[in-house]
Amino acid sequence: MPRLGAFPLIALSLVALLPAPVLAQPAPPPERTINLLVYGDDPCPQGKGDEIVVCARRPESERYRIPKKLREKPAPSGGPGWGSQVATMEATQRQNLPNSCSVNGAAGFTGCTAQMLSQWFAERRMQESTGTP
Known part of the structure; x- marks a missing residue:
């Protein structure tokens, strides 16, 4: 009686000897x-x-013009405009820059005198416009 353990190996070797199916020809590349x-x-x-x-x-x-899509104004999205976004970013980062009168950043203290002088001039203009001494 033959051993059944060798049967799968014999079956696999016979399948490997069978001729491989002819591969389909590759499709021609699509036209450009x-x-x-x-x-x-x-x-x-x-x-x-x-x-x-x-x-x-x-x-x-139209040869040298900006394309029409780029010339049109975008529809308002309801959000803040670009100018106000830039102003907000500058105001946020200003506290870290020199001449900002801040303890943050390098040379932040250097703007304190300029800030006090601006405040003094603004108060002075206010007093002159209201007529109070």
């Missing part, structure tokens, strides 16, 4: 499509081989 913008009377270039060239014609006056 090129999209171009041409202006005025410029000719649309011809494709080479299996290339497909698609041309969109624009008037000559």
